[in-house]
Amino acid sequence: xxxxxxxxxxxxxxxxxxxNWHLVDAIENSEAIWPKSMLVIPFKEWLESAEAYATAPKxxxxxxxxxxxxxxxxxxxxxxxxxxxxxxxxxxxxTQAVELRTQLRWRGELRAFGDVLRDQLTHMHRCGFNSFAxxxxxxxxxxxxGLNGISTRxxxxxxxxxxxxxxRAVI
Amino acid sequence: MYQYDFYDKALVRERVAQFRxxxxxxxxxxxxEEEFLPLRLQNGLYLQKHAYMLRVAIPYGTLSSKxxxxxxxxxxxxxxDYGHFTTRQNIQFNWIELDRVPEIIERxxxxxxxxxxxxxxxxxxxxxxxxxxxxxDEFVDxxxxxxxxRQWSTINPEFLFLPRKFKIAVSSSVKDRAAVRTHDVGIxxxxxxxxxxxxxxxxxxxxxxxxxxxxxxxxxxxxxxxTYLEAVLRVYNRHGRRDNRYKAxxxxxxxxxxxxxxxxxxEKEWQQIKNGPSELTATEFQRVAEQFQSASLVEAxxxxxxxxxxxxxxxxxxxxxxxxxxxxTSYLSVVISTKPGPNNPPGDVTATQMNIIADLSEQFxxxxxxxxxxxxxxxxxxxxxxxxxxxxxxxxxxxxxxNIGLLTDMITCPGGDYCAxxxxxxxxxxxxxxxxxxxxxxxxxxxxxxLNISGCMNACGHHHVGNIGILGVDKNGSEWYQVTIGGKQGxxxxxxxxxxxxxxxxxxxxxxxxxxxxxxxxxxxxxxxSDTVQRIGITPxxxxxxxxxxxxxx
Numbered sequence: 025x026x027x028x029x030x031x032x033x034x035x036x037x038x039x040x041x042x043x044n045w046h047l048v049d050a051i052e053n054s055e056a057i058w059p060k061s062m063l064v065i066p067f068k069e070w071l072e073s074a075e076a077y078a079t080a081p082k083x084x085x086x087x088x089x090x091x092x093x094x095x096x097x098x099x100x101x102x103x104x105x106x107x108x109x110x111x112x113x114x115x116x117x118x119t120q121a122v123e124l125r126t127q128l129r130w131r132g133e134l135r136a137f138g139d140v141l142r143d144q145l146t147h148m149h150r151c152g153f154n155s156f157a158x159x160x161x162x163x164x165x166x167x168x169x170g171l172n173g174i175s176t177r178x179x180x181x182x183x184x185x186x187x188x189x190x191x192r193a194v195i
Numbered sequence: 196m197y198q199y200d201f202y203d204k205a206l207v208r209e210r211v212a213q214f215r216x217x218x219x220x221x222x223x224x225x226x227x228e229e230e231f232l233p234l235r236l237q238n239g240l241y242l243q244k245h246a247y248m249l250r251v252a253i254p255y256g257t258l259s260s261k262x263x264x265x266x267x268x269x270x271x272x273x274x275x276d277y278g279h280f281t282t283r284q285n286i287q288f289n290w291i292e293l294d295r296v297p298e299i300i301e302r303x304x305x306x307x308x309x310x311x312x313x314x315x316x317x318x319x320x321x322x323x324x325x326x327x328x329x330x331x332d333e334f335v336d337x338x339x340x341x342x343x344x345r346q347w348s349t350i351n352p353e354f355l356f357l358p359r360k361f362k363i364a365v366s367s368s369v370k371d372r373a374a375v376r377t378h379d380v381g382i383x384x385x386x387x388x389x390x391x392x393x394x395x396x397x398x399x400x401x402x403x404x405x406x407x408x409x410x411x412x413x414x415x416x417x418x419x420x421x422t423y424l425e426a427v428l429r430v431y432n433r434h435g436r437r438d439n440r441y442k443a444x445x446x447x448x449x450x451x452x453x454x455x456x457x458x459x460x461x462e463k464e465w466q467q468i469k470n471g472p473s474e475l476t477a478t479e480f481q482r483v484a485e486q487f488q489s490a491s492l493v494e495a496x497x498x499x500x501x502x503x504x505x506x507x508x509x510x511x512x513x514x515x516x517x518x519x520x521x522x523x524t525s526y527l528s529v530v531i532s533t534k535p536g537p538n539n540p541p542g543d544v545t546a547t548q549m550n551i552i553a554d555l556s557e558q559f560x561x562x563x564x565x566x567x568x569x570x571x572x573x574x575x576x577x578x579x580x581x582x583x584x585x586x587x588x589x590x591x592x593x594x595x596x597x598n599i600g601l602l603t604d605m606i607t608c609p610g611g612d613y614c615a616x617x618x619x620x621x622x623x624x625x626x627x628x629x630x631x632x633x634x635x636x637x638x639x640x641x642x643x644x645x646l647n648i649s650g651c652m653n654a655c656g657h658h659h660v661g662n663i664g665i666l667g668v669d670k671n672g673s674e675w676y677q678v679t680i681g682g683k684q685g686x687x688x689x690x691x692x693x694x695x696x697x698x699x700x701x702x703x704x705x706x707x708x709x710x711x712x713x714x715x716x717x718x719x720x721x722x723x724x725s726d727t728v729q730r731i732g733i734t735p736x737x738x739x740x741x742x743x744x745x746x747x748x749x
Contacts, residue, residue, distance in 0.1 A: 113233055113316070115356025119432045122353050127467050143217065143226075143234055147352035166225075174213065176206035178346040179421075179473070186472045187347070187421075188202060189479035 025064070025137065027164050029145070029171070030155040032133050037168055047085060047106060047137060047157075064106050064135075067095065085137070088116035092123045099130055107153070109138035118151045125152035125182040142166060146173030152182030196257050196563055197342050197486045199307040206349070207304040210311060214238045215297035222293070237317060237355065239310030240296060243615050247291040250313040251303060255323040255341040255365075256284030256566040260553035263564050265306045267549035273299050278549070280533060280542045282606055282657060283362070284322050284566040285313055289613055311349060316357045318348035318428070323365045324372035325567040326528050328487055329575045331520040332369040334386040339484040340420065341365050343475065347421050354428050358435030359443035361428070362400075374568055375399075376407045376688040377660060379445045380427060382420070383686075391417040397427065397457070398449030401654035405690045406446040409454045411461065417480070419465075421473045426465035430457070489576065490561050492523040500579040512639065513586055513597035521576065529560075529574040529585060530567065534604055535596040536633065537626040541607040542570035551592045559585050569606055571599065600643040602711070603632050606657050610650030610667065611674070617650035619667025619674035624648060624700050631704035641711055644724050645684065660684045662724040663710060664691045665703060676703050680710060680736055681728035689725060694737050706740055713739045 025045045030038045047064040048054045051073070054063055064083040067090060083104035086092065095105065105124065107117040117136065124130040136148045137157040145156055149171060158167045180187040199207075214234070221231040235241075239250040251266070258266075266286055270278045273295055274288040281287055291299070303309055313320055321344045323337040324330070344363060348354070354361075366373040367384035375381030381396040393415040399408030415423055431445045434452075449457045504511045518527040531552060534541045544552075556564050556574050559581040565573035577585055589595035598604050605628065608614065610621025625648055632638055647661030651668075658664030664679035675697035682691030698706055713736050718727050728736070 112230075113356050114437060115316075115354070115432060116437075118353045118356065119429050122429075141230060143230075144356075147350075147355055150352040174206055174209045174350060176202040176209070178202075178206075178349055179351040181352055189346075189476065189482075190472060192202065 025135075025157045027158045027160050027162070027167075028135075028155060029158060029164065029168055030133075031149065031171075032154050037171055039164055039168065041164070045083060045104060045106075045135075051081075064104065070098065086120065088114060088120060090120075092120045092128065095124075096128055099128065099132075102132065104133040104135060104155075105130065106135040106137050106157075109136060109140055112139040112141050112144055118147065121148070121151040121153055122182050126185070142168075142170035145170035149173075150177070150181035150183055196259060197254075197338070197483065203307065204304075207300075207307070207309045207311075210238075210309060211297060211300050211304050214300065218293060218296060233315055233356070236315035237312060238296075238300070239313035240291075240293075241314060241615075243289065243613050244611075245613070246289065247293055247296070248613070249288045249291045249296065249299060249310055250281070251286050251288070251308060251310045252313045252320045253284050253286060253308075253566050254345050255321055255327065255338055256325055256568075257327075257338065258564045258566065259306075260556045260562045260564065262306045262308055263549050263553045263556075265302060265308070267546035267553070269299055269302060270546040270549070276547075277543050277545045279540070279609060280544060280566050280570045280572070282568045282570060282608075282655065283313075283320050284325075284568055285320055286566075287609070289609070314360075315355075316359050316361075317355050318351070318357075318361045318363065321345050321348070321363045321365065322373055322378075322568060324368065325530075325565040325571075325573045326368075326372065326519050326575065327565075328489055329521050329523075329526070329528055330368050331522050333522065334367045334369075335384055335391060336484070336487055337365040337367040337373075337384060338487045339480060340367075340382070340384060340417075342483050342487075343421070343479070344424065347424070347473075354432060357428070357432055358437050359440065359445075361431070361445065363424075371684075371686040372568075374657070374660070374684050374688075376686065377401055377405075377657070377684070378408065380424065381408050384417075387414070389414075389416070393417060393420060393423075395423060395427075398446040398454070400444050400446045401657060401659050402444065403441050403652045403654075404444075404446065405654065405659040406450065407688050407690065408446075409449065411454065411458055418475045419469060421475055422468045422471060423461075423465055425468060425473060426461045429464050430460045434460070492526060492576065495525040495578045495580050497525065497579045500582055503583045507583075509597075510583060510586055512635070513595060514582060516597045516601065516639075517599045518582070519573075523576075525580075526576050526578055527582065529577050529582070530599045531572040531574070531589060531594050532596040532598055532604060533571050533594075534598060534629070535593050536603075537629040539593070540609075540612075540622040541605050541625055544572070548592050548594055551588065552594070555585055555588060569604060571604070597635070598638060600645075601638045602641055602644045602646050602707075603629050603638060604646075605629075606645070606647040606661070608649050608655035610648075610656075614650060614655075616653055617667065618652075618669035619650050619676065620700070621648045621650040621656060621665075621667060624665060624667075624676065624703050627700070627704050628707060631708065641715065642721075642723070644711075645682075646707070647682075657684070658682075659690045660688055661691065662728075663707060668697055670697070674700060676700060678703075678706060678710075678740075680733060681725050683725040689729075692728075692733050694733055695741055709739045710736050 063081040070084040085106035364378040383394040395412040396408035397411040611617040649656035679691030
């Protein structure tokens with residue numbers, strides 16, 4: 025995938041213009057150059073056919089209408105889950121991410137793709153995303169600034185379960 | 196009142212810097228119109244007919260005198276010398292230049308204010324009643340709960356792109372003065388043997404599809420407030436409709452699932468987070484509640500006040516209409532009418548008036564001012580012996596009109612004069628009604644009557660729950676006004692019924708006059724308008740209004 029910011033290996037964001045994952049609408053549309061194991065396939069296809077491949081893909085993506093609890097049986101077979109933001113104003117994937125992290129205890133890579141923009145990166149990060157495939161027409165160095173956020177975080181979140189009132193220092 | 200600490204201050208400062216940067220990027224062409232839109236809405240900035248409009252949050256309607264002065268300064272320096280108080284207890288500035296917005300919100304931050312989440316598909320400013328903390332009929336002060344919700348909802352990352360806006364109101368007194376039933380979520384707080392318990396209502400709202408909220412959870416222990424709200428919001432964020440913005444509010448989801456199925460979904464979600472880290476702690480509640488403890492109230496003689504009441508009929512009329520019982524018998528809460536007559540759009544207050552009110556609150560009150568959802572202002576704690584002085588000063592500033600709760604105390608949206616969404620003007624209609632009903636004795640004789648005006652079906656003027664509601668509609672490019680009667684706010688709220696075809700603006704005052712005459716003819720004892728409508732039905736009103744040949748829209 026292109027234009028990726030990653031916090032998977034470090035709390036300092038790492039940038040890659042192209043990484044090894046390849047997201048496809050359908051397996052049959054994938055080009056031969058991509059090893060099957062590095063495809064990010066639709067979850068529906070995963071359910072239908074993943075078991076049939078010798079080298080099964082290690083990732084799938086969900087549309088934002090899918091109940092994330094459906095993925096539970098497969099979590100130990102994969103490395104990456106990608107969630108779609110068809111429009112940045114459609115906030116369903118925030119809740120999907122929170123549920124994956126806090127209820128299903130998913131510890132692997134959680135990637136945002138689609139209409140992923142600088143000004144929402146902090147919100148995505150706090151909901152549990154740790155990599156971001158920024159929309160390809162956007163400058164990735166500029167987008168990275170979106171991770172800075174605001175230092176006061178009242179509510180708890182997927183990456184910081186305690187709300188401020190439990191973290192608050194007496195000043 | 197609540198004082199910002201280190202964290203609150205850091206948040207508003209950093210938010211100023213963030214929004215300043217976003218505005219600059221927009222102006223430099225790095226953010227498209229479409230990308231900038233939700234960002235500016237999340238900072239309360241609208242683009243209206245003539246200019247940008249900035250909506251400043253007044254959390255649960257509480258202001259300090261210093262904050263009110265700053266709002267006055269902003270009105271003078273950045274607007275046309277006035278501000279407009281809204282039904283969500285906020286204030287709007289109508290003539291704002293984009294370039295100067297950072298400067299304005301910086302000024303707000305200086306006095307612990309902001310415009311965060313006063314718009315957009317987010318959790319909006321939490322509201323409660325204007326007499327919180329001082330009302331004689333209160334179980335517990337609702338403001339600590341409202342402040343805790345404010346903090347929890349501010350930049351809560353999961354809930355910034357909801358299907359639609361989300362409004363929360365809290366009430367904890369015998370009489371609901373916070374319009375709880377017309378909110379997406381409303382919380383009634385009660386004191387029981389087991390401590391403070393919350394009744395959570397869901398799915399209320401006005402707009403195109405007016406619906407009153409239903410009971411979702413009864414007797415919730417206060418410690419669970421945030422986890423339960425989180426569960427409600429999560430269910431809404433996941434299942435609320437996004438295909439049609441007019442069907443995207445939580446009320447539509449609740450209606451389509453049915454309250455029982457919706458409650459089950461919430462319960463399922465809640466069980467996963469109940470007793471988790473977001474459970475409120477007694478320490479936190481205490482920390483917040485302590486800040487709302489009022490200055491000590493003292494016994495004060497009331498004989499001068501009693502004498503003034505006996506001596507001055509105009510004064511006693513004003514006290515009768517414009518004060519509210521205080522928990523301490525030496526005090527009253529004063530309601531300042533922003534609706535003195537046809538020349539003042541309801542809710543509009545000039546910078547000079549803001550300063551006068553701030554002075555009064557310092558001299559005779561506790562330095563606090565409240566905003567009511569009927570767009571008036573309140574001095575919550577004034578000793579009775581000072582009331583005459585307060586009234587005299589208010590009168591000189593055109594703020595002493597004694598019409599609170601009466602027909603001319605109208606809720607009115609800005610309407611077609613300002614608003615880009617409006618189908619029709621509201622302010623001139625309100626002015627005509629003010630003109631028509633300028634006789635105070637007649638108004639007092641009619642008694643309490645809520646008249647609410649909205650310039651379009653988004654219903655910012657709450658016309659559905661007005662005893663008489665006026666809705667501006669567009670028919671083939673001309674403005675008409677539809678009339679509903681029998682609406683009511685409060686715990687037993689009702690949605691008004693349309694009486695028939697719409698009227699021209701010029702006919703609205705006499706239509707109201709006829710409705711009022713029917714009411715006066717039929718009312719029994721102290722019966723209120725909506726109860727008369729309930730008892731006799733709308734037919735007698737219709738017959739009277741449509742009897743002569745008046746031109747109406749088909």
